[in-house]
Amino acid sequence: MSLFMRAYITFSILITLLFLGISCSNNKTERIPIESFFSTPEKTSFKISPDGNYIAYIGLDNHCKNIFLLNLNNQDSSKQLTYQNDMNVNSFVWGDNEEIIFSIEQTSNDSLRLYAVNIYTDALQPLIKPMKAKFRWVQPARLYDNGIIVAINDRDSSTFDLHKLFIDGRRSEMILQNSGNINSWYLSQDGQVRLVMANDSVEESMMYRADNEQPFHQVLKNDFSSTIIPMGFVKNSTTNIYALSNIGRDKLSLVEYDLEQKKEVYEVFNNKEVDLDWGGYSSYTNEMLYASYTLSKKKRFFFNDKIAGIFKKISEKAKGSEFDIIDSDSSFNKIIIRTYTDTNPGAIYYFDCQDNELHKLTDNNPNLKDRELSQTESVKYQARDGKIITGFITYPLHEDRKNLPVVVMPHDGPNQREVWGFDHEAQFLANRGYVVFQMNYRGSVGFGKEFWSAGFKEWGGKIQDDITDGVKWLIREGIADKDRIAIVGKGFGGYSALHAACFNSDMYACAVSYSGYTNLFTYFRDIPPYVKPYLQKYYQIIGNPIRESSMFKQISPVFHSNRVKIPVLIAQGGKDRLSSVTDANQFVQKLKNNNIPVQYILKEEEGRTFKKDENVIQYYQELEKFLDKYIGK
Template identity: 40%
Template structure:
């Protein structure tokens, strides 16, 4: 099994030595970009006595625990089949709850570890079910609140799970239209969101014995996202773009749904995240992206911590990712566009900052490339933002370029920071252009709505305009342009080589959308509430059938002539594998199997989690681009 990978990597090394575009730049091995993180996903126990993290053991990420007084490390799990998922958490009685996704059987297992004894217990085992944590309770430390679609695959219900006994008690049964729940610190739920896919409604109840009633009604183009109750009357904090273009932090009266006041508004970007202390019950900061990450502090205490950290961690983005209940010990992560991240432990009382570990210490930031925010005008005058990464070296014009449209198309965007794919491609001598076309999030309601019903229209024109902008300003070599995307980005890549065959040399797609009809029709049961929204944002399979057929690549294989590289996980619940197989067969018959390469991995979902599969994929990508882009010294 390993021999093909060794051959691929050996060829990649030879190719690298022969085709380096930037001779002064060291060629970084593929494994250095895409290996399992050395240490990641650090958490701290509520009592501040332990930290936990994920670390590789025999090729799989497992849980490790470190005692803070003596720094002693203990391996808490030793799985060799499937890794521990990164959404694990501590309870208030020093247990860790985590899950495993057994992809081959579509089975999810929930475990608990008693940190004092390291005793492992399987508390829940379900097939074809999705589970996520909603709340852990300080008053009842043995009880956690989870959402799960066990009763009905199409609907999530809320359960109270006893992690000691395994007792599972229904708390809120979904009538069929509830999509979001907002628990308070004590686990009570008084705010929920219902949706029919087009219209969204916020419902409120004053206590657990009262029925929910409607307080706010909006359609899918506007949004109100509750954060937490303020502690005054029945007021709550929320992110809202009602009656404004940019999402703001506001205060709302739950009795009538009326906005009381705006707490913070950014004029050029949506507020995207709010930090709220559940221990102290107050707001700490808001975050947004305006070319680069931005913060505004709402708490003097938290601002003081960041002010103390900044001089010690100069030149990095700093974020608090976890804290103990006393809010004395904090887990900190720092990162840049050229550094995937470093974790620290900060003690507020003493001001001591201790390094815990790197996500990837193999990479030297000086060998990587700057990610530069850029913008250009689309053909209709709309400003489109993105990020341009140039390879190191003196040459900055007439470069081979890889265009990267993002997935989505809605509710997603590229943001400034470290991206292993971008740095890998830049290290190989390619300029990389990440485009936030219309419909992307973060730029306001008007920009987001401008993408509706434009998945095969103005969104694709934005991408084409971006390519032409690079050509006109001499950044791109017009004879060496590739397009590389995943999901909707994969559709954009296929669309690009179909409609603009002279613009692109080749295309790479990962878990690509090839047929809008089956993409909508075959949505998993738990995504059914969003199907009507797809009708409004993407297209109605009946009313807009001609348009959806005209843009779906599966119906236009005759137009796809450029070399193509396709990767797909066989367990991806958004993919129609038989349809994709037929699509590939037709393309290979038409263009030759040497020009249409297809890799279907049996035990992978949307993203390849196997390190072996990831390394093979990027070795194939390197060879494919070298062959079709002819990157020469």
């Protein structure tokens, strides 16, 4: 071989190695700062005035949440509307085109305070004296004869009565005292309370009256596994409603129901695979604009060609992003939307039918804008009894999809559901190099009442089997490194992590519980007063701690700490009313006594979900170090 040829080959090899080196360095995933995933949005709760001229939202001023106002016709006259300097605006509604009704609080256990503010004069009107109580908006939440109707539990902490609060200085009135088990109220277009739902925890009742002067009479009654969810009255009717119902069927379908005749008129729309979602009803026009349902992604069926055309234009402008409707004006000419994909947290916009353009209001998370993030893919697997379980996998970037460390993340609830979209926690973990596995175990909602009820009294049973079977599927598929699997969850997901640590230590390398239930006896004992009307229902779904005490002891992690063989991280809020600090302390101490590596993050001032930014960031910092130590590379 000539000297020239040897030099040429050597040069070619060097160039190839240099190119490969550059390619490898480019493919290395950059660790995005934790703060970028979990920073608190500066602007939230965007709502548009009925006439479409203004958008109000909650923003920060001197570290306190206040209401700000955007004038869509004259941006220069936009302004801050409230000036709380030691309280936070918690929620608000548009009473009409001029008045905004809002609540303020310092902490979740603070006294109830409700105010009205005029957007033109900035005049502030207290609607009640501060009181130790909780409240709920009653829909449609707007002013009727200068008064707004809300539900307050000041008379009895376990029940809510209806009060009318006036913005013109008149004293508030109790307009409907709760008989003891009414849990929701529905107003017709004229502001009369014609429809209520009652629940004695075992049976659900729908009750109707012709007007406010008449007594309520029962329209129907069914057990808690079947339900009807009113959406609103039919246009030009005070007797017929649109509702989601699974009475006589497995899936929630859209129906029209006649309250006087006490019967379903007809089924408007259904989907054979999943329940229909809430939404698509206009309380301004009393019409169904569309029905929606979620398979792997959200789908809609339109009842109105104009609305279908508007959604088509929005979809074109969103350029491939999914979007949800947040609010609209009374004529559906200006619509506030939230865009997102699985890899992009998206933004909040309003769409104007006059110019057919999307106008950005804020990015959902500007820190993650233009970052390269991981795609989320839908999966299915078969549980040991043949039931099909759906879920999602988020893979880390630039990794061969084989033999990877996995974080198993069961959702809270269990009566919740995983859906496709942007998940900050899953993206954070995938960015750290982990496969994230989320599943809809039996007992999850959205798949019909048979699938939901299949989870009854299966805490510690078939629900946990569904999670285990999913992990075994990941191992069989070659996705998971069987020696580097962690289970991480919050609430029921945290309970699932602790249960796995007790009864399935051979499958997992470590477990993380955030506000997880350690003792189901105290879960029932410490239940808040306003939840007690549902107690019998919980007995049916979870079990009765008195009659089924042996089962409760068998499935409560606190009684099985001696079986834990893997490291555990526990995060707990001192004011969590559903997960006892005493039980968490006891569980941690038992693990320490058994020489099991355990890390305990206790924030005395926090509740079930950490609110303070510094506490949220600390939790994820500790989670990152914990996972790096036990399943990291």
